[in-house]
Every structure is written in structure tokens, then in C-alpha cells.
Amino acid sequence: MLTNLQDRITSTQTTVLVSSFILGLGILTLPRAVTDETGTPDGWISVILGGLVAMLAGSLLAKFSQCFPGKTFYQYSQDIAGKWIGNIICLYGVGYFTLLASFEVRAMAEVTDFFLLPATPKEVTMGMLLLASAYLVVGGLNAVARLYEGFLPITVILFFLVLFMGFKEFDVDHLRPVLSKGWLPVLQGVKTTSLSYLGLETMLFLPAFMDKPRDSVKAVVVGIGISMFFYVLTVIIVIGVLTVDDVVTLTFPTIDLARSVELEGVFFERYESFLLAVWILQIFTTLSLCHYFAGLGLRHVFANENWFRPFVYGLLPVIYGLGWVPTTINDMFAVGDLLGYLLLGLIVVIPLLLLIIAKMRGMLHANHS
Template sequence: MLERGKISGIALALILINLVGATAVVALPAVTARSALRDAWLTPAVSAVSGIVVILLVTALGRRFPGKSLIEYTQDILGSWPGKAVGVLYLFFFFQSSGVILREFGELLSAMIMPRTPILVFNTIIVLLAAYSVRSGLEVIGRLSELLLPWVIILYYVIILLGLQKADFSRLLPVLENGFAPVLLASLTPLGWMGEVLLLGMLLPYLSKPCQGRKIGIWSVGILGFLLVIDEIANITVFGREVTRLKYPTFMIPSEILLGGFLRIDALFVILWTAGLLTKLAIFYYVSVLGTAQLLNLRDYKPTVLPIGVILTAFSILSFQNAVEIPTHITKGFPPFAYLFEWALPLALLLIAIIRGFKPKY
């Protein structure tokens, strides 16, 4: 195995929660409210169901090929060359997602800290930080997640609760006034986001107790759905219909709160989101590097970290002409693209594995 480190169940759960939550908490309310309005708080529950389906698919595959990642067992299922072709497609999915995360990260820092600084500077610094984490190995990323992410989540939601001083819970009523169809329509975009838990297929072989992967994954998606429901309710009750006009409404909730008269909570909010995004980027970067090494049958993945980082930085700059294109891609371009890799391909791989007689080993 290229990666000899192991991660605990808690670390895996935090990684999976952060994979989706790091970006969904700030973008989800505005996206879902445009279709579901006051019922948008129901959309995380719907998307959580799809996340559980993805967990069931990847763990069903993982149980048939213990010790192997998604990139590796596609070759067992489909044969060498067809399996490698599917592996290349998955690497593109991981790499493309990494590039979008990096560009979004850079745009945030550029807008919030130094607007006149070229975004290339921020993206280069971010990639170097992520590359250091990736070279350190999955075990280090897992321990960092255990140390950092619980505080990020706790402080994040404490800030949201503090920001509920202007909340009007009557804005949630009446529930399902227009039926459930608008909720389903609003769930189409977050369905693609929630499916990012597919990365469990790359991390499962390195879990200290792989047999617990399914249970941990399902619990992670359930907790994530609950946290996103709270986030949705906070935005709807504070902003009402205005939430549809805001780009990142969650950032606006604590904007008027002060600590000690000198520390703005919205600045702390951005710092927390930065920590979450960096961890998310590190995981996507890691599976891109690890998958590349596995596909090329390399003995070590570390020599590929910096070259892929350079390509990733260039891709993040060249893939979008400006910041306006990013939300459009995230809400319209990414979900259909994600459905193929998160649902269709894993389901097809599982059916072929069953037909070919591969049975669960645990």
C-alpha cells in the first residue's frame, strides 16, 4: 500500500462532514431558497438521503475489495484497461473539484483581505500549505482534523446562534404551503454536493477498522444533514425572502456582533471557514495524488505532490475568467457532472461486481 498511515473513526467522520459542510454552509441557503423559499430548510434532509445512498454504494464495493481504493478495484471489476480508463475519469473528477475549491478559496481571501493582490499569490500559498499536509500523509491529516474541526464546527454554530437575535421564526410558516415539489427541485443542487462523501471509497482502506466504515459514513451524513438544517433555519428566520438575493447569506448573520467592542465576529467566521476549506482542499488534493500514484503503479505518491500542485494552481486560474462564473458552475454545472461519478458509476461498478461473483469479505 502506498499509504501506510491509518485514521480513526472520529477523524473519518469529521473529514466526511467537512467535505460537504465547508462549502455548503455558506452557499446552500441562497441556492435552495430560490426554489423552496421558507421550506428550504427541508432540503438538507432530502440531500442527506442521497448521501446515505452513496455511502451504501461505496462501502458495498469496499467490502468486496478490502485494502483497495476506488481507483484500484475498478481494474479488478472491469479489467486492466477499461478499469484504468474509469480511474482516469475519477482522477479528473477529484482534480477538477480540487481546482474549484482552490479558486473559491483564493477568491474569498482576495476579496476579504487584500483585493488588490493577484489571486495567483493566494492560490500558490494555499497549495503550498495543502501540499505540506498531503506529503505528511493521511494520518497527519486525520489527526489535524480531530484537533481542529470539532472547534471549527462548535464555534461556527455558536456564532450562528448568537446571530439569531433578529430571528423571526414565523417566517418558517406555513410549512409546505406549495407542496413538496419545490423542495425536491431545490434539492437537485445539494444532491451533487452531498455526494462528495464518495471520497470514502478512497479513504476506507486506511480506516483503522474498515468494517465500521458504513456505520461511520451514515452517521456522518446524518449529523451533516442536521447541521445544514440549522444553518438553513438560521438564514430563513433572519433574512426571510432576502436570503435569495445574498451570495453568501450565512456570512451576514453575525456581521453586527462585536466581542469586547473590538473583535468582529464576522472576521472570526471567515477564519473558521478558511480552516474548513483548507482541510477540504487537502483531502481532495490527497486523493488526487494518491489515485495518480495508484493508477501509475508508483512506489510512492510523494514525488507527484508538487507537480500536481503546480498543475492544480494553473487550472484554478485558467478554468474561470472571473469570480462570477464560480457560483454558476457550483450550482448548475457541477451537480449533473457529479451525479455521474457519485451515483451512476458506483452503481454500475457494484452491479458488475455482483454479476462477476465478487462477494463481501466482511
């Protein structure tokens, strides 16, 4: 009654959803991933450039979604391309989000296994996180958005706490010289970094739920901006503390940063537990939103409003099973690369295709003005 009964979200919530979705595995791996590409300490420039690319792409997607007010990607792709092709597009989206969810949950299990619970089977941690996700997702997008809103301040506070502890050993010289090998390595890094902003595809869906869809461009730009800020800071501090040579050898350099920090005389001497706590929450945000979008897609494909809950629960074993497809942690990162290409399909190829079809069928004129 006091709140909107329909599943509406505010512009602030959209911003939070976008940035929470983006922040995930990247916090831990990005410093290595980008330094691998650049080979110089200039990774942070690549992160900024990648962020700008992502903002551009996100704004375009938001604009694109605005052409179909009140409709999600799933709905308008069926409207434009017809039932059959539309269903195939929907299933592509469902598959993408399911795979992404499985990737996130597997990554979470790997990290937890490595740093927190070496003796506990990964099946347990994965299963529990998935159950929590289902519990949240059946509450609808509004509940999801509110949870993320609540988590963001916690994330910000604890994350900065950990990062700034690293300042004691921070050395600016590790970041120098800037652009020692020119722009080329930096631009190579952009390819990796822009994919670490995986999450702007949410703009295909979220504007349909916004109470003020006009703000969607602003929301996505600010949302990506927040995650960009986190990423840049992480890369700068991790490289500044650990040096380029070390970072490329570490799987999760950010955790090693937290481990390298020791504050004497305080109750805790090591702070990676805080980082891991925050990071599990952030992984969970990505996971549950993927879960939601996958369930939403299935609901559209089968065109039954009441089947959302069964689909959400039904996706659990699928995500869980897909999570076990990669056998080693390197396979897992390969899935991450695959997801990058699938993302390009989702946000570049399909929208362009839809635009062309819509133009040909003359469906855009009514909404353009």
C-alpha cells in the same frame, strides 16, 4: 511504533474526514442555493431530505467498498475492469478530485478577495493555500485525518458562536408558513441540497484505510449527519434573520448574516472574521483531501509507490491553473454544477458499471458473505 505505522485511520477519523470534506463552500452558499430552488422558506426541509438521500447513497457506497476489503476505488477498478479501462476510471477520479480542488481553492480566493483582502492578488492567496495543502498531503492520510480531527472542535465552537449571535435578530415568522406551496418546491430543492453533500464519494476510498472497515457505514452516516446538522442550522438561522427575499439576492448569505450581527460593548463588533477563519479552515480540509485522492490516483495509474510526493507537488500547478479557468464568479458556480454531474458519474455510473462487470466475471462471490 506506538501508532500504527501503516496509514490507518479509525472510525472516528473517518467520520470527521467525511463531515469535514462535505463542509466547505456549502456553509456560505447553501441558504441561497436552496432558497433559489424552493422559493419558500422551506429550504431546511430540503436540506434534511437531501441529507437523508446522501446518507443512503453514502451507505451504499460504503457497502460497495466493503466488497473489496483493503482496496481503494483505484485498486479495485483496475482489478475488475482490467488495466486499461481501470486506468481510464482512475483518471476520471483524478480529474474529478483535481477539478474539485481547483474549485474550492478558487472559491476561497474569491471570498477572501471580497471580504478580507481586496488589494491582494488572488494568485497569492490561492498559491499559499495550495502550498499548505501539499505540505499536509505528503504526510499521508493519517496526518490529514488528525488535522481534521483537531479542526473540528474549533469549527464547531466558532461556527456556533457566530450563528447564535444571529439569534438576537432571529424571527421565526421568516420561516413561516411551512410548506405553503406543498411538497413540490421542497422536492425541487432536494436536487440542489443532495449535491451539497458532495463528499460522500470519499467512501469509495476511506474504507480501505480504516482499521475497522465494518464501521464504514456508521461512519459515513454519522459524518453526513454532522454536516447535515450544520447545514440545517445555517439555513434556518440565515433565513430566519435575513428573510427569503434577501437571501436569494446575496452571493454568500451566511457571511452577510455574520455582518449583520453587531454586539455593542464587546471588543469586536463584527464577527464575520471568525466565520471566515473557520470557513477557510474548512475549505482547506476539502481541498487537501481532494489533493490527496488525486495524488493517490496518479500513483495507482502509474503504479509506482515512491512517486506519491512528486505527484502531489506536480498537481499543484494543475489545480492552480484549473482554478483560473472560470473567469467570473458565475462561471465558478457553473463549475460547481458541473462537478455535481461528474459526481453522479463517479458514485452512480462507475460503481454500477463495475458491479455489472464484476458479476459477469464472477468476482463478487469470493467476497460476499
